[in-house]
Each structure stands twice: as structure tokens, then as C-alpha cells.
Amino acid sequence: MNDSRPIRAKSGTNHEGTSAHNRRVMIDALRINGALSRADLARATRLTKQTVSNIIEELERDGLVSSQEAVRKGRGQPSTPYGLVPEGAFAIGLQIDRHVTRAVAVDLVGSVLVRDESGLPPGGPSSGTRVILDLVAGVRSKLAGIVQQSEKRLVGLGAAMPGPFGVAGSGDDPWMMEAWQKFPLLETLSAGTGLDVGLQNDAAAAATAERMVGAAHGLDHAVCLFVGYGIGAGLILNGDLYRGTNGNAGEIGMALLFADGKSTPLEHRASLASLYQHLSVDPADPHLHARINDLALKGDQSIHAWVEAAAVDLRWSIHLIETLFDPQTVILCGSAPEALVSRLIAAIGPLLPSIAERRGRTLPRLQPGMADPWSVALGAAAGPISRAFDPRFAAILKDSLQS
Amino acid sequence: MNDSRPIRAKSGTNHEGTSAHNRRVMIDALRINGALSRADLARATRLTKQTVSNIIEELERDGLVSSQEAVRKGRGQPSTPYGLVPEGAFAIGLQIDRHVTRAVAVDLVGSVLVRDESGLPPGGPSSGTRVILDLVAGVRSKLAGIVQQSEKRLVGLGAAMPGPFGVAGSGDDPWMMEAWQKFPLLETLSAGTGLDVGLQNDAAAAATAERMVGAAHGLDHAVCLFVGYGIGAGLILNGDLYRGTNGNAGEIGMALLFADGKSTPLEHRASLASLYQHLSVDPADPHLHARINDLALKGDQSIHAWVEAAAVDLRWSIHLIETLFDPQTVILCGSAPEALVSRLIAAIGPLLPSIAERRGRTLPRLQPGMADPWSVALGAAAGPISRAFDPRFAAILKDSLQS
DNA sequence: GTAATAAGTCAAGACAATTGACTTAATAAG
DNA sequence: CTTATTAAGTCAATTGTCTTGACTTATTAC
Known part of the structure; x- marks a missing residue:
């Protein structure tokens, strides 16, 4: 009688949606390029000068952008660049x-x-x-x-x-x-x-952090391989974080290393947890971060062994990420001590051949990201x-x- | 002087963009739900009745939708469902x-x-x-x-x-x-x-085919594992095909099966190419498809051996796809003969544990897709x-x- | 000094969604 | 059988946002 299964549909949009999008496009352009004049913004966003002026005026009223010193560049009226206001x-x-x-x-x-x-x-x-x-x-x-x-x-x-x-x-x-x-x-x-x-x-x-202020700044397709207590991948696809159906996309730590189904997940071999186990240390030790950094700097043997083993798995992970996501670049980041991350990066190279090897590449296939305990926050x-x-x-x- | 690096920015939008989106949303809703009344469309898309009426009128003029017999359902004026016109x-x-x-x-x-x-x-x-x-x-x-x-x-x-x-x-x-x-x-x-x-x-x-008429119909996150001459994954993410930076996202056939870097790519073990090699047959034989279908139906030993081996790798691939993409479902499809695909599906189960195992799942983790030589076209x-x-x-x- | 060029503004216009009152057509209730 | 209620859908006016084209302003090139 009343066929009550819910109707599934995407939401429509209206003027406000248009306006909201255009505001965001302005902010994004200023974030990626730094301060820009309204004329530049109009060209870059394909909107009219007038529209850009209106939106910038509104953003300025909202305290999100502010004008800077006018710059002369050749003939014509000098342009007034607008930049993001950090306190916005x-x-x-x-x-x-x-x-x-x-x-x-x-x-x-x-x-x-x-x-x-x-x-x-x-x-x-x-x-x-x-x-x-x-x-x-x-x-x-x-x-x-x-x-x-x-x-x-x-x-x-x-x-x-x-x-x-x-x-x-x-x-x-x-x-x-x-x-x-x-x-x-x-x-x-x-x-x-x-x-x-x-x-x-x-x-x-x-x-998300790398995209805002790090190596993925301005990129539309980037994957962050994050080595922390566990290991995971953060996916920037089409300029936006991809979350999957349940927010679990990128959980590469749970990927099994071998096809036979009897193997261990990546997380058990390439993560700080695995390092702590390898070193038989207490993960709760508040000075662990600094101690491991020191050990890594000194070229500690036990750490070296773990790095070499983990690098094999990470090299494979990067290959897999390139193969499945076809990103512009892969970023290795983590909450691991900086010295450890640089040793890892050194040990990972050279990368395995993959579809990422193309003529005309400009970005490196693998880049170091933030290795800062605060980067996740x-x-x-x-x-x-x-x-x-x-x-x-x-x-x-x-x-x-x-x- | 003139800092000539190009300005990168996303494009803005205007009324036409709004209108174009809303038209598409209507068509999408009719595709997913079948014929709907304008009132239903208005509720589902959050647009007003009037707007929906205008858009539907336009779509009808363009020959993309047409009205059907009015339906009475309780009190109130009967509704007039509109449906997609196939010849549109x-x-x-x-x-x-x-x-x-x-x-x-x-x-x-x-x-x-x-x-x-x-x-x-x-x-x-x-x-x-x-x-x-x-x-x-x-x-x-x-x-x-x-x-x-x-x-x-x-x-x-x-x-x-x-x-x-x-x-x-x-x-x-x-x-x-x-x-x-x-x-x-x-x-x-x-x-x-x-x-x-x-x-x-x-x-x-x-x-793309599965999304339009197959198992991925109406889904926003689905991955098709395609077993053909090679093997690849087609990615539906956020309701759209994901292509990656260079259109190569999902090329899982090139994924290496073992982390040690010396292993073969998946494609060399789980693909029709590998089957042909296993059987020592000529891939150019026009009757191959039918012959293999027959052999698979008869329970041929050699085919069985390949199926068992390939199933191990495919099981792992599905696990990997679930782990990295967190899709609503994985669809196994291919240009392989139907009998072969069903044998593969039977041999793949049960699946490996993964993040896809959740309370409250409604869709199966793995579904058969089209196994039709014409599905790619x-x-x-x-x-x-x-x-x-x-x-x-x-x-x-x-x-x-x-x- | 004048022409050319580019940034930016002004005011009117166009477009598409919204609003609220209205019409139409059915069922439910008395 | 009549009337109230409910829901679909239309009409006409309004609103919000971008666009258009003419104009102003400020600078450099000649």
C-alpha cells in the first residue's frame, strides 16, 4: 500500500550553496597561493571581478581576509592583494x-x-x-x-x-x-x-595536517603513511579526506603481508608498537620518545635491525599505495621520533617500481612529512x-x- | 618582477551550476528509486515543490523523463510519478x-x-x-x-x-x-x-557498469574486483568513479604479493592470462571462452587447480581492498566465463577477517557482479x-x- | 603629455530557487 | 451524502546571487 522504503537521493542546492562554495573557493585559493588580488582571484576561479569583490568584501567583514599593501606591476592600476587573516x-x-x-x-x-x-x-x-x-x-x-x-x-x-x-x-x-x-x-x-x-x-x-601546512599543501591526491603506535594511511583523494563507509579507509596496518592468509598484519611489523616489543621497553615510559631518538642518532644496533626489517614492509606498503590510489605523492609521517623517521626513509629507498614511475613527474614519489608528536593533534x-x-x-x- | 607561476584555484560556480546540479540530482533519484512524484522528489532532494516542478518540466521537454499514470495513495490529490525515459x-x-x-x-x-x-x-x-x-x-x-x-x-x-x-x-x-x-x-x-x-x-x-545496472546500483562506496585478461579494481568512492592522478587508481594487478620485493604481481597468478598459461592454450583462440566455460562446468582438474590457487590470492585481494577502501561491498566481476567466476567465488569463501566485519551489516561483503563478455563495453x-x-x-x- | 593597460566600482539585469496563497482531487468521518 | 482533512501541485511575487557593460582610477610606455 504505502511502499514505505525510504527514498534515497542526493540533496539539491540553491543560491546559498553557490555562495558558500564560492566563498570556500576564495579561501582555498588564498591558502594555496598566498595573497592574491581580486582580479587574480576572478581569473583563477572563473568568476567575475564584481562577484569576487562582493565575496571578498563579505569575507573581510567576517574577519577572514584582509587587504595588504597595493603592489604595482607594470601598467594599470596597482592591485590590492588580499590574504587570509590567521586570527579569522x-x-x-x-x-x-x-x-x-x-x-x-x-x-x-x-x-x-x-x-x-x-x-x-x-x-x-x-x-x-x-x-x-x-x-x-x-x-x-x-x-x-x-x-x-x-x-x-x-x-x-x-x-x-x-x-x-x-x-x-x-x-x-x-x-x-x-x-x-x-x-x-x-x-x-x-x-x-x-x-x-x-x-x-x-x-x-x-x-589533514599535511594538507593544511605540510607536504600535501595544495595537492588533490596524496596519501600519508603514518607510522605511530600503529600504522595507517590518511587518504587525500580529489582534494578531500576520504573516510570510506565507516571512517576506516586507509587502515593499512591491518593489511596482511602475505596472500596465504596465515601471515601477520603490517602493524605487527612496522609500527612503534613492534619497535617497543623488539626493544622490550615499556610503551608507557614518558621519556621513551627522547630515548629512542637518541638511540637512533647513535646508530644503535637493535634499532638498526628493526629499521631494516620495517623498511622492507614500508617499501611494500608504499608500492601498494601507489598501485591502488595513484596519488601525486606519498608522504611518510608519524609520531615516531624524528631521527627514527629519517633512518626509516633512508632505509626504504630505493622504492619498488610501480605505476608512479612516469615520465614528467615533478613531485618525488616519497616525501618526508611532519615527524612531530603534535602533528596528530x-x-x-x-x-x-x-x-x-x-x-x-x-x-x-x-x-x-x-x- | 611578474611572479609568473600560475595561480592554482578551484573553479567557482553560479546559477547554471546550481541548476545543472539539481537536474542531475533529479535524474539520479529517479535512477535509484524508480519513478517518483514531484512531491516525493521535493522531499528527497530538499528542494521546494515549485523548483522540482520547474526542473521536471524542463527534463520532460528535453525528453529525459515522462509522466506515468497517476497513483492514489490515501487522502489527497493523487500523485503523478515521473520516470526516466530510456530513449532520452x-x-x-x-x-x-x-x-x-x-x-x-x-x-x-x-x-x-x-x-x-x-x-x-x-x-x-x-x-x-x-x-x-x-x-x-x-x-x-x-x-x-x-x-x-x-x-x-x-x-x-x-x-x-x-x-x-x-x-x-x-x-x-x-x-x-x-x-x-x-x-x-x-x-x-x-x-x-x-x-x-x-x-x-x-x-x-x-x-561503472555495476553502478548503473548491477550490484553497485545506488551505492556510494563500492569496489569491483575485475578478473579479466589482467586483474584490476574499479573504485566507486563517494558515489563517483575514482581515477587517481593519472587514471591508474585500482591497478591491483600490479600489486606484489609479498613484502620482500622479490615476488610476482597479483596479475601473474590471478588473471585469465595466468589461466591460459597454466592451461598452455592460445589466448587468441576465439572459442576459448566457451571451451573454458565447459571445462569449468565439467570440473576439469587443471582448472580446479588454478581456481584453488587463484582463490587464495583473490581472498587476500578482497581483504586488502576492504582494509584500504572501507567500501560498502566488494563486487567480483570479470570477463571470465560465468562458470569459472562462480567456481572462483565458491573457492574464495570464507573471507578473511577484516574491518568490513561489523555488527549491523546489511550488504554481503562479497557479491558476484556481471560475468558477461559485454559488461566492459x-x-x-x-x-x-x-x-x-x-x-x-x-x-x-x-x-x-x-x- | 598622452595613449595604453589593468584594477576595480556602479547600477541595472538575468537567472533560479523560495515563499505563501491558492486550486485540485482524493479519502475519512459523521 | 455531505463536509472536513489531507496531500499534490500551480501561480505570482519575491529574494538572493551572479553577470553585464559602462565607467572611474591609477599606473607605465611611448
Whole structure:
């Protein structure tokens, strides 16, 4: 009678969607190219000078862009470049890791203004939530002390934690943070902060960070191979983070190394967890990061052995990523100590032959990314900023225009 | 002085982009849900009744949709459903394979109206081009004989051939159609037919076909694992075919099976090419398809051995695809004989544990797709239709609105 | 000093979605 | 059988946003 299966359709768009898109395109252009004149923007975006003028005026009113000194370049009226105003927007980024949680406040151009961290008590979410909310509140108030009106310009809170999310058979895998996985984190954070909250896995956050201020800046197709406690890939496809059906795309750590089905996942061989095991050290040791950095610098034998073994697997991972995603470049990043990452990169080369070997390449196939303990938190913060200001298909649709 | 590096920016949009998007959204909704009333469309797309009415009127004038018998469903004025008109648009699909080329004419809803094939002479593009252009011309004129005004409603020619495209080191790989790779195929086809021409690899074409009329219908995230002469994956991500930087995304056939770097690519073990080699048969034999189908049905020992071996690799490939892309489902399709594909599917199960194992799954992790020698040509034709009528980000941008 | 060039503004116009009142056509209820 | 209710769909005016073409401003080239 009433055939009640729901009708599936994509959302339409309207004038506001058009306008929202064009605003985002301007911001994106300024982010990629630096300050530009309205005439340049008009040419680059294919919009008319008039439209660009109107949008820039509006963005200036909103405090997102500002004019700079006029520049003369040949004949004609000098142009007035407009650039992004760093203080135009802020976001809080939160990294929840095994033994520690970090929070940062980041501005529109990706500068970290405030950073703070706390140890996470072993009790899981029940006790951890308090610590996290306090940390976020602290960062938020420090930000408010540095810049005025920061609360008004806060676009959201981005959280990052190790994935995968919501997987059925994960209970018996000691590498995962099971209790956190089951916890209604988004709701708790949202209720506890009153902010829009987004969640991504740590590799995705690293990719988001690289896209905003790192090696993937301005690229539309880039994959970040993130070596942390686990290992994952953050996917920038078509200029946007790709999340997959359940936000688990890129979980390369769970990829099996051999086709026979009896092998171990990549994560057990090329990750900090595997290094800690190899070295028989306690992952909870707060000085571990520095100690491993020292050891790596000194050319420690045990570390060397792990690096050589991991490099084999990473080389294969990069080959696989190139083969499946055909990106412009692969970026190796991680929360690993810097010295370790550079040893890894050295040990990985030369890369395996792949479809990425083309005549006329300009970008290197593999680039080092950030190797900074704070990069995941930065990427977590970059998430809300990207959602708010970067051009994306979803942003033109009516069902995303409530704000 | 004049800093002449080009300014990179995304294109803006305007009213026409809005309108184009909304038209596409309507068509997409009708394709996924079947005929719908204007009121239903308005609710589903979040547009107003009035807007929907205007767009539908325009689409009806353009011959893309038509009204059906009014239906009463409870109180209120009966609704008038509108459905896609199959004859609203056509496309030609062309498959270029090693020893044969196939062409089809397909309508708006993906029905194949005309099909024809020719053997490809071994001389490569120099002699093959003539054969192909004749084939296309034949299909085109047969289409014109069946439906009126077909030429006016022809949106383009889609070509599909084995990838990868434009790769540097490919010269020494006997599995590739090297001469065709180097040939300016798009230009030649475009000049020879006067049509808009698109090119994708055969796995991408298979995925496009599955999306239009097969197991991926209405899905936003699906991966087609295509077993043909080679093996590749066609990627539907965010509701659109993902091509990567150079159209080579998904070339899983080139993935190495072991991390040690000395192993063979997947293609050498799980593809029809590997089967032919295993059986020591001539790939150019025109009756091969039927013969292998017979052998598979009879439970031939040699085929069984290959199936068992290939299934191991395919099981791993599916695991890998699930791990990296997090799709709603994986579809196994191919130009392989149907009996062979069903034996493969039987031998592949059960699947390896992966992030795809979730509570609340509704779709199977692995589904059989089309196993039809014509499915690649169909997918090739579906390409231009999708580009012309499906909602996509690129379609709203000013730089895509010249047509 | 004048012409050429380019940036940017102004005001009117065009386009497409929105709004709110209205019409039409059916069923449910009394 | 009549009337109220509900839902589909239309009409006409309005709104929001980009476009158009003429104009102004500021600079360099000749």
C-alpha cells in the first residue's frame, strides 16, 4: 500500500550553496597561493571581478581576509592583494593516544597557538573523559587569553584517535584501544564542550595536517603513511579526506603481508608498537620518545635491525599505495621520533617500481612529512577548519547549510 | 618582477551550476528509486515543490523523463510519478581488448540496444584503428535504425582498455598492450567519430557498469574486483568513479604479493592470462571462452587447480581492498566465463577477517557482479552517460559548463 | 603629455530557487 | 451524502546571487 522504503537521493542546492562554495573557493585559493588580488582571484576561479569583490568584501567583514599593501606591476592600476587573516578562525585539536592525550589550539592558517598534554589514566574512558575535558578547557582558556574573541571564532573541536572504529571482531586484538572504541566519545565531547565535534583516526589527522601546512599543501591526491603506535594511511583523494563507509579507509596496518592468509598484519611489523616489543621497553615510559631518538642518532644496533626489517614492509606498503590510489605523492609521517623517521626513509629507498614511475613527474614519489608528536593533534584541529572553509561537494548541498 | 607561476584555484560556480546540479540530482533519484512524484522528489532532494516542478518540466521537454499514470495513495490529490525515459540519451561503449574489440549502444537506463564485435588484427593501432572506427560506425548506424533521433541524443563515446596508462617502465612487461598505450587513442577516436570521447581502464568500466545496472546500483562506496585478461579494481568512492592522478587508481594487478620485493604481481597468478598459461592454450583462440566455460562446468582438474590457487590470492585481494577502501561491498566481476567466476567465488569463501566485519551489516561483503563478455563495453558506454547525468562535484563548476 | 593597460566600482539585469496563497482531487468521518 | 482533512501541485511575487557593460582610477610606455 504505502511502499514505505525510504527514498534515497542526493540533496539539491540553491543560491546559498553557490555562495558558500564560492566563498570556500576564495579561501582555498588564498591558502594555496598566498595573497592574491581580486582580479587574480576572478581569473583563477572563473568568476567575475564584481562577484569576487562582493565575496571578498563579505569575507573581510567576517574577519577572514584582509587587504595588504597595493603592489604595482607594470601598467594599470596597482592591485590590492588580499590574504587570509590567521586570527579569522580557530579550532581545537585533540589527540587521544594510549598513554597520553594532547590538545592544541590552531588558527585559520594552521599555526599552533596553544598546546598542552596530560597523561591518560589506565582506567579507560570513565576516568579519561574528565582528564580530556579539563585539557580541552585549559587550552581553550589559554587561547582566550592570547587572542580576543577566540570563542566566537572557534569552529569546532576535532578529535583523533587510533582506528579502526566500530569493528566487530576487534575484541581480542591487544593493539587496539577497545574501551575507547566503544565509548560514545563524540557525544561526550560535544556535551562537555558545547562545540561541534569531529572524529578521525590518527593517520587521517596526520594527512589533514599535511594538507593544511605540510607536504600535501595544495595537492588533490596524496596519501600519508603514518607510522605511530600503529600504522595507517590518511587518504587525500580529489582534494578531500576520504573516510570510506565507516571512517576506516586507509587502515593499512591491518593489511596482511602475505596472500596465504596465515601471515601477520603490517602493524605487527612496522609500527612503534613492534619497535617497543623488539626493544622490550615499556610503551608507557614518558621519556621513551627522547630515548629512542637518541638511540637512533647513535646508530644503535637493535634499532638498526628493526629499521631494516620495517623498511622492507614500508617499501611494500608504499608500492601498494601507489598501485591502488595513484596519488601525486606519498608522504611518510608519524609520531615516531624524528631521527627514527629519517633512518626509516633512508632505509626504504630505493622504492619498488610501480605505476608512479612516469615520465614528467615533478613531485618525488616519497616525501618526508611532519615527524612531530603534535602533528596528530594539529591535524585533528585542521579537520574542523577544513570542514568549515575548504571547497567540498558536501558544502554546496542544502542539507549542510543550516549553519 | 611578474611572479609568473600560475595561480592554482578551484573553479567557482553560479546559477547554471546550481541548476545543472539539481537536474542531475533529479535524474539520479529517479535512477535509484524508480519513478517518483514531484512531491516525493521535493522531499528527497530538499528542494521546494515549485523548483522540482520547474526542473521536471524542463527534463520532460528535453525528453529525459515522462509522466506515468497517476497513483492514489490515501487522502489527497493523487500523485503523478515521473520516470526516466530510456530513449532520452544514448552512448556508445567501446572495449579494446587484446584480440578483439567490442562496441555497444546503450540507453539512459543502461540497456544494451546494439552490440557488435570484430577481431583485432595483430598490427596494433595502425591497422586496428580502422577496424575500431568501422565497428563504432556500424553500431551507430544500427542504433539510428532502431530509434529515431538517436544521433541527437548521443552523449558520447566511452572507450575501455586494459591499463595502466602512460607508465614509464612498462615496455618490458609482456602482459601489456604497449603499442596501444602509446597511441593517441582519444584524439583518433574523437576525430574519427566527432563524439566526445572518454577513456577508462577495463576494471573501471566494469565498476561503472555495476553502478548503473548491477550490484553497485545506488551505492556510494563500492569496489569491483575485475578478473579479466589482467586483474584490476574499479573504485566507486563517494558515489563517483575514482581515477587517481593519472587514471591508474585500482591497478591491483600490479600489486606484489609479498613484502620482500622479490615476488610476482597479483596479475601473474590471478588473471585469465595466468589461466591460459597454466592451461598452455592460445589466448587468441576465439572459442576459448566457451571451451573454458565447459571445462569449468565439467570440473576439469587443471582448472580446479588454478581456481584453488587463484582463490587464495583473490581472498587476500578482497581483504586488502576492504582494509584500504572501507567500501560498502566488494563486487567480483570479470570477463571470465560465468562458470569459472562462480567456481572462483565458491573457492574464495570464507573471507578473511577484516574491518568490513561489523555488527549491523546489511550488504554481503562479497557479491558476484556481471560475468558477461559485454559488461566492459557496457561500462565504457555508461561512462559518458554518468558524466552527463550523474551528480558530481565537477558538474557544478563553471569550467565544466560549456556544453 | 598622452595613449595604453589593468584594477576595480556602479547600477541595472538575468537567472533560479523560495515563499505563501491558492486550486485540485482524493479519502475519512459523521 | 455531505463536509472536513489531507496531500499534490500551480501561480505570482519575491529574494538572493551572479553577470553585464559602462565607467572611474591609477599606473607605465611611448
